[in-house]
Amino acid sequence: MQAPRNPTRPVRVGSVTIGGGHPIVVQSMCATKTTDVEATARQAEALSAAGAGVVRIAVDSHKDAKALAAIRELTQANLSVDLQENYRLAESVAPHVQKIRYNPGHLYHHEPSRPWQDKVRYLVEVATRHGCAVRVGVNCGSVDPAKREKYDPADPLAPMLQSALEHCELLDRLRFDQYCVSLKHSDPARVVIVNRRFAEQRPDVPLHLGVTEAGMPPEGIIKTQIALEQLITRGIGDTIRVSLTVPNWRKHEEVEAGRKILADIAAGRLLGSSGTNEGGLNIISCPSCSRVENQRFVELADKVRELTRYAAGYPLTIAVMGCRVNGPGETDEAALGLWCGPDYVNLKRAGTHLGAFSYEEILPRLKAELDALIAAGTKRV
Numbered sequence: 001m002q003a004p005r006n007p008t009r010p011v012r013v014g015s016v017t018i019g020g021g022h023p024i025v026v027q028s029m030c031a032t033k034t035t036d037v038e039a040t041a042r043q044a045e046a047l048s049a050a051g052a053g054v055v056r057i058a059v060d061s062h063k064d065a066k067a068l069a070a071i072r073e074l075t076q077a078n079l080s081v082d083l084q085e086n087y088r089l090a091e092s093v094a095p096h097v098q099k100i101r102y103n104p105g106h107l108y109h110h111e112p113s114r115p116w117q118d119k120v121r122y123l124v125e126v127a128t129r130h131g132c133a134v135r136v137g138v139n140c141g142s143v144d145p146a147k148r149e150k151y152d153p154a155d156p157l158a159p160m161l162q163s164a165l166e167h168c169e170l171l172d173r174l175r176f177d178q179y180c181v182s183l184k185h186s187d188p189a190r191v192v193i194v195n196r197r198f199a200e201q202r203p204d205v206p207l208h209l210g211v212t213e214a215g216m217p218p219e220g221i222i223k224t225q226i227a228l229e230q231l232i233t234r235g236i237g238d239t240i241r242v243s244l245t246v247p248n249w250r251k252h253e254e255v256e257a258g259r260k261i262l263a264d265i266a267a268g269r270l271l272g273s274s275g276t277n278e279g280g281l282n283i284i285s286c287p288s289c290s291r292v293e294n295q296r297f298v299e300l301a302d303k304v305r306e307l308t309r310y311a312a313g314y315p316l317t318i319a320v321m322g323c324r325v326n327g328p329g330e331t332d333e334a335a336l337g338l339w340c341g342p343d344y345v346n347l348k349r350a351g352t353h354l355g356a357f358s359y360e361e362i363l364p365r366l367k368a369e370l371d372a373l374i375a376a377g378t379k380r381v
């Protein structure tokens with residue numbers, strides 16, 4: 001039997017409400033270039049038609065912001081904007097969207113001398129003026145380094161958790177209640193722990209659940225389902241996203257997977273921890289977005305999965321990311337990390353950058369590094 005849902009506050013995002021006992025909303029994100037107005041509007045419509053209650057679009061530049069205004073004219077979807085480093089773009093995009101997502105770990109890049117509290121105050125003022133909801137989106141790969149240093153390394157989830165709690169406190173002090181929080185990690189077990197810890201302290205705040213860089217289907221869906229079912233059956237979670245590495249024309253599968261996960265949980269069809277390669281080789285890859293630097297990224301992630309099947313029994317993580325914005329940080333904890341540039345792929349081993357290789361050279365080089373790790377004594381599980 002499912003526990004009653006946590007008594008979260010309702011947060012209005014256009015025509016849907018997150019929290020407050022409303023049905024759990026499935027979300028997704030466009031992976032097209034935001035400046036490609038037609039393709040992005042088409043994808044927003046396709047995601048919406050598949051059942052996405054909110055569709056997110058990344059905005060990195062004034063050009064993106066201008067494109068978003070044009071996209072708004074072409075779709076009825078409830079739109080959320082993903083602000084990256086340039087939080088100031090909120091002003092230009094807020095009139096066209098229903099929700100603003102900011103990442104506390106990215107507020108430090110732009111105008112570093114300005115306190116983050118001032119930046120949040122500005123975002124709240126913009127959101128209030130335009131009737132937008134806000135998501136405080138904390139991500140394991142982009143936690144503020146100053147926060148990391150502050151907490152016991154034995155508790156690696158503390159910086160994420162404290163960052164979210166700190167932002168909630170400030171939003172409360174500003175008397176802004178139209179916000180939700182997400183705490184995403186690529187490890188489903190950690191998603192469960194950090195969200196449970198947050199929900200214990202703030203059962204009133206609606207939670208957006210997801211496993212970041214879950215990877216390709218079916219593994220990405222299974223990882224997500226394992227985390228989500230452990231949270232939703234405990235009454236935690238008001239909106240979800242299944243992040244999958246799939247080509248643009250298959251992006252609607254994220255929404256279908258999300259709906260199926262919710263239906264399975266409601267019917268008591270739970271996975272437990274079955275279906276994962278428990279303790280063996282773990283491939284994580286981002287779902288891509290408008291920042292992806294080469295359209296060969298999805299194909300590359302798929303080739304990495306195929307190439308490394310022979311190492312399935314080794315407890316190693318290989319991370320494949322689509323861009324230079326988040327790639328370096330998101331690959332930090334992986335044994336081997338790759339992130340795309342326009343014409344080359346960066347390779348990192350245990351946090352050390354080994355160089356940039358062409359799309360043709362990268363796979364043999366990756367294999368050589370993987371073989372070396374195995375030869376150096378990585379034990380099979």
Ligand code: SF4
Binds near residue numbers: 289290325
């Ligand atoms: S790693 Fe880059 S391309 Fe991939 S989802 Fe994140 S921002 Fe987008």
